[in-house]
Amino acid sequence: MEKKSLWKKITGSREASLVIVLIVLCIAVTIKSPNFMSAQNILEILKNNAVIMIMALGMLCVLLIGGIDISITSTLAFAGMTIGMMYKYNKIESTFLGFLIATAMGAVCGLLIGVIIAYGKVMPIIATMGFMYIYRGFAYLVAQDQWAGADALGSFKDFTLSNSLSFGLINNTITVTVICYIIFFIVLKWTKFGRSIYAVGSNAEAAEISGINVAAIKTAVYTIMGTLAGLCGALATSVYASAQPNMQTSKEMDVIAACVIGGVSMNGGRGSVLGALLGALVLSVISKALPLVGINAIAQNTIKGVIIVAVIVLNVLTQRMMDKANLENREM
Amino acid sequence: MAGKSGRTISATPDKSLKKALLSWEGMLLLLFIAINILCKCISPVYNLTNVLREMPKYLTEIFLLFPMAYILLMGEIDISVGSTVCLAATMACLSSNAGVPFIGVILIGLLTGTVCGMINGFLATRFRELPTMIITLGTQIVFRGIAEIALGDGGSISLTNADGFRAIAGKVGPVPYMFFIVIICAVIFTVIAEKRVFGRNLYAIGSNSRTAFYSGIKVNQMLFISYTVLGLLAGVSALFLTSATYGANTTTGKGFEMDAIAMAVFGGISTAGGKGKLIGGIISAFTITCLRVGLGQINMNPQVILIILGALLICAVLLPNISQSISDKKKKASRA
Amino acid sequence: MSEYVLELKGITKIFPGVKALNNVQFQLKPGEVHALMGENGAGKSTFIKVITGVHKAEEGEMYLFGKKVDFKGPRDAQQAGIAAVYQHPTSYPDLTVTENIFMNHEIKKRGIIQWKQMHEEAQGYLDELDADFKSTAEMGALSVAQQQMVEIAKAISTHAKIIILDEPTAALTANESQKLYKIVDKLRDSGVSIIFISHRFEDMYRLATRVTVFRDSQYIGTYDVNGITNADLIKAMVGREINDLFPKPEVKPGAEMLRIENFSRTGYYKNVNLHVRAGEIIGLTGLVGAGRTEVVESVCGITRQNEGKVFLEGKEVAIKNPTDAMKNGIILLPEDRQKTGLILSWGLGRNVTLPIVKKLSTNGFTNDKKERELSKKFLEDVDTKAVTIFDPASSLSGGNQQKVVVAKALAQDNMKVIIMDEPTKGVDVGAKAEIYAIMGELAQKGFAIIMISSEMPEILGMSDRIYVMCNGRVTGELSREEASQETILEFAMEKGGKKKKEEVVK
Structure with a gap:
């Protein structure tokens, strides 16, 4: 709209400052380890964190409506384990069918959560805590003390090794991630449904009065989250060439952390696809970079946690400083 | 100032037995009895002695319930407490193996927990703009991360001299010491919540923290105290846990925070704050424990038990909501 | 075509436990401004929500342009050309003005939202209303008056034939109210029929041609504004006559109770000095945002001043938090009783x-x-x-x-000083009189009272002395005798106000 506000936009926006953080981070690591910025390494990072990055999109929507979902990795394990066992016992062969089944399972799991939250008026943290137990339990039940290894998965694991989706350009995992991001970017910015998600999170009561079906939007958002978790169940099974009932345990915190670092508000209404992407990238780069700069692998979690705390605290402090500066400028 | 209309306002409290039984806590008590009857029916070895013997496995989480209930009552949350247990257990084991006398080991365990709690309390009160969910999400990763560093590459530690820990795992007859301490804590925390000024203020903060602050309640001080106490009891929990496992590893205490929150919520304490009673949380904690023991005795898959617990948790919140909306509809229909 | 654009007959609405509306009726003529008045809880807001389809009435009929309508939800009402601007702006603080205006009737091409076109159209509506902000601004950053303007723009954008304003002036300053009056005039001239709810008689006399009164969920009557007196209207609203709204007792002020010296807080207020004596009622007034609430909140330890001292009965006291203030007997009745x-x-x-x-x-x-x-x-x-x-x-x-x-x-x-921040905001006429009576009795008992108020009659009627604030400073101190509406307004707009005046002239 206005060109002169561009500079202000960069300094004032969360996304822009994250880009700077990301660049500084990359440069710092590259100095220590010149191979870091190689195309292969970058692709490796993207591939290994695709699951977190995709689920961050769903979590973005959930946080936008002022909710939270901590059941996602249980859904992921349930879906991933189910198709894993199907391949193991040769119930299905086709890779596509595996993805379809896992995604559909995720959608149903998410739908159930959404209905209980939106129509049963159960607090999201409680409902998803319950389903975290339930779906994880289902994953173990499906597994029956077994697991699906590389040999059991057959051609399914080849999906994430090949570049078929982009006609040989880039790894399939990354293609899927990019497609998800493009879809979410368009839906959240340019469609009525996307804007309704923002409206519900910003002021649910007003949304109801504007004629938006708040309960339906909420249900849809949790269903989307579940769908992505299901998709990631298939993806994770393929990427790691194994399906285990405890797969990705407590990674939901990484997903939430990615969103929080990306500037998504826990109170709803605020956050963007770009922010979620950058948050997830920052986390990915950090966990990849730590060993490269000589930090022991066992210290990684500590550093990750400290960074999360530091980012949110810094966020508050800069906000306070900005408020103070505004007050001082007020004419009296 | 004489009342101009001469209107009087009744101040007689309604204390009927029927109301008490129909309350959530009354229902829970019935459920507790029902679960015990059920367990007795399905398991031939389900009796008091066996329950008490198997309880310690589950009791350690109940310590966390009490202060967690306080924090939930104030409308806040702490999801880092499982990591605090892990770190405290790790520190206790490390110091024990380093030859620190057992009293010192206890102090180190308790102190570690308390410091973790104070860090949470500090962050929660200094940065009130931030949801405590986010703060403790961060510290959850940090505390367990520090434990991971302390545990080193193996990721676990075993006690070389477990004499001290064996002592606190002792029993009076069939009843473990821990059981008495849980009961003592239950009484103290319940009395404070129900009868003391501190408890009243907890509910005030949870119902409307702004009004509470305007009315002269030291909101930050109470938050800080509650987080610190939760840390302290996480230390207690860690010590008893170690006395059962003779060691610690990177997954020690994982999921404890969720279990503590689940017990509280199942007991009728709202995560939105201001609603529910500690006694409900305690009954629900023992109900869940008995259920776990009973189902464990018939060798039920522990994962199925988890599914049952998850479903119970959701039903505990869903059912009152549904009955509420039905009674609202009925009221409306009868009026019209 | 019927004589009325909107007619409601025999509307009854039941909530669990209460009958919120009992067989009420209402008629709106084309191009008229119709006031809806009544005490709080009389059922006005519920009635509005029935018209806008938010609530569904259990009984009764509604006719729009002579045709019977049955709204299933707010959407139906919007499409039928009814728009409401609610008391608390029903806005989305995190979104832009444009989105707030176009929420749920976005401009789309094949399902894709046309942002550019929407921003331009929104700006057009804002320009029409003489708004001093851009359509790309974030809603949360605007003042209440500006947010209200957005709500009105939203109503215009839906091409509404009937616009409902629920207490539009409640949160506005005198200046802003004037601006709103002009907007309402403009809307009326363009053929829109307007219903508005207000507690201020001023609004009604200035704008409305007819007024309908509700009391205790029932319809009382519809009157021509020209033919009705204040007293008759109050009687219709309250159901009884109120002779003396301001029972201000004559109290000889005693010793000084509270004095604040050189109070300053960056960005909120500067160099504020004031004192209050036993038995005295002090009025603290000024436009909303002048820093009145902020000053007393610092006195009561809710926030901390950067500079300045508080003296209680001549002795300096240190107040760091609300507990300190209470221990010293300084009691605050906050403005927002529901939240604080x-x-x-x-x-x-x-x-x-x-x-x-x-x-x-x-x-x-x-x-x-x-x-x-x-x-x-x-x-x-x-x-x-x-x-x-x-x-x-x-x-x-x-x-x-x-x-x-x-x-x-x-x-x-141990109460000595009682500070009442907007004690009658959102309080109906009947209860207002009772609260004034209580204030009078407290003064007689020798308490020192500070009353913050934006309501001119209340300030003039109850205060012994009046402090006027403007832009964070005390710009005037008036005795009961000196004070008049004009003098107070002059002090209240001393600085920033002058600028605004010029703008209005332009």
Whole structure:
């Protein structure tokens, strides 16, 4: 709209400052380890964190409506384990069918959560805590003390090794991630449904009065989250060439952390696809970079946690400083 | 100032037995009895002695319930407490193996927990703009991360001299010491919540923290105290846990925070704050424990038990909501 | 075509436990401005929500342009050309002005939202209303008056034939109200019919041609504004006559109770000096945002001043938090009783004793019996309309909630200074008179009272002395005799106000 506000936009926006953080981070690591910025390494990072990055999109929507979902990795394990066992016992062969089944399972799991939250008026943290137990339990039940290894998965694991989706350009995992991001970017910015998600999170009561079906939007958002978790169940099974009932345990915190670092508000209404992407990238780069700069692998979690705390605290402090500066400028 | 209309306002409290039984806590008590009857029916070895013997496995989480209930009552949350247990257990084991006398080991365990709690309390009160969910999400990763560093590459530690820990795992007859301490804590925390000024203020903060602050309640001080106490009891929990496992590893205490929150919520304490009673949380904690023991005795898959617990948790919140909306509809229909 | 654009007959709306509307009727003529008045809880807001399809009436019929309509939801009403601007702007603070205007009727091409076109159109509506902000601004960053303008722009954008304004001037300054009047005139001239709810008689006389009064969920009557007097209208609204709205007793002021010197807080207020004596009622006025509330909140320890001292009975006191203020007997009745004055889900009794639980306790154990007795006494003293002390505060009307807040202050037996921030905001006429009577009695008992108010009649009617604030500074001090509407306004707009005046002239 206005060109002169561009500079202000960069300094004032969360996304822009994250880009700077990301660049500084990359440069710092590259100095220590010149191979870091190689195309292969970058692709490796993207591939290994695709699951977190995709689920961050769903979590973005959930946080936008002022909710939270901590059941996602249980859904992921349930879906991933189910198709894993199907391949193991040769119930299905086709890779596509595996993805379809896992995604559909995720959608149903998410739908159930959404209905209980939106129509049963159960607090999201409680409902998803319950389903975290339930779906994880289902994953173990499906597994029956077994697991699906590389040999059991057959051609399914080849999906994430090949570049078929982009006609040989880039790894399939990354293609899927990019497609998800493009879809979410368009839906959240340019469609009525996307804007309704923002409206519900910003002021649910007003949304109801504007004629938006708040309960339906909420249900849809949790269903989307579940769908992505299901998709990631298939993806994770393929990427790691194994399906285990405890797969990705407590990674939901990484997903939430990615969103929080990306500037998504826990109170709803605020956050963007770009922010979620950058948050997830920052986390990915950090966990990849730590060993490269000589930090022991066992210290990684500590550093990750400290960074999360530091980012949110810094966020508050800069906000306070900005408020103070505004007050001082007020004419009296 | 004489009342101009001469209107009087009744101040007689309604204390009927029927109301008490129909309350959530009354229902829970019935459920507790029902679960015990059920367990007795399905398991031939389900009796008091066996329950008490198997309880310690589950009791350690109940310590966390009490202060967690306080924090939930104030409308806040702490999801880092499982990591605090892990770190405290790790520190206790490390110091024990380093030859620190057992009293010192206890102090180190308790102190570690308390410091973790104070860090949470500090962050929660200094940065009130931030949801405590986010703060403790961060510290959850940090505390367990520090434990991971302390545990080193193996990721676990075993006690070389477990004499001290064996002592606190002792029993009076069939009843473990821990059981008495849980009961003592239950009484103290319940009395404070129900009868003391501190408890009243907890509910005030949870119902409307702004009004509470305007009315002269030291909101930050109470938050800080509650987080610190939760840390302290996480230390207690860690010590008893170690006395059962003779060691610690990177997954020690994982999921404890969720279990503590689940017990509280199942007991009728709202995560939105201001609603529910500690006694409900305690009954629900023992109900869940008995259920776990009973189902464990018939060798039920522990994962199925988890599914049952998850479903119970959701039903505990869903059912009152549904009955509420039905009674609202009925009221409306009868009026019209 | 019928004579009325909108007609409602025999509307009854039932909520669990209450009949919110009982067989009410209403007619709106084309191109008229119709005021809807009544005390709080009379059913006006519910009625509006029935018209806009938010609530569905159990009984009754509604005719729009002579045709019977049956709205299933707010969407239907919007499409039929009815738009409402609610009391609390129903906005999305995190979104842009454009989105707030176009929410749920976005401009789309094949399902894709056309941002550029929407921003341009939104800017067009804003320009039409003489708005001083851009359509790309974030809603949350705007003032209440600006947000209201967005709501009106939203109503225009839906090409509404009927616009409903629910207490549009409640949060506006005098200047902003004038601007709103002009907008309403403009809308009316363009053929829109307008219903508006207001507590201010000023609004009604200035804008409306007819007025309909509701009382206790029932229809009382519809009158021509030209033919009705203030007194008749009050009688219709309250159901009885109120002779003396401001029972200000003559009290000879005693010794100085509270004095603040050189009070400053960056960005909020600067160099504020004021004092109040025993038995004196001080009016603290000025435009909303002049820093009045911020000053007294610092006096009461809610926020901290950067500079300045507080003296109580001549001695300097250090107040770091609300507890310190209460210990010293300085009691605040906050402006927003629902968010900072009361715990709505709690019973009245516990609300009253909230600040004194500790004082009544023995060794830290609460004394429930003593609490019940005390709260009963004080709630009866202020004549609260309630059945038991266990009734939740949320069940009371605004006026009675305010009485509970007063009882809560009175229960603090060491009270010396009582600071009332907008004590009658959102309080209906009947309860207003009672609250003024209580203030009078408190002054007679020798308490020092500071009353913050934006309502001119109340400031003029109740104060012994008046301080006027503007842009964070005290710009004038007036005695009861000197004070008049004109003098106060002059001080209230001393600085920033002048600028605004010029703008208006332009």
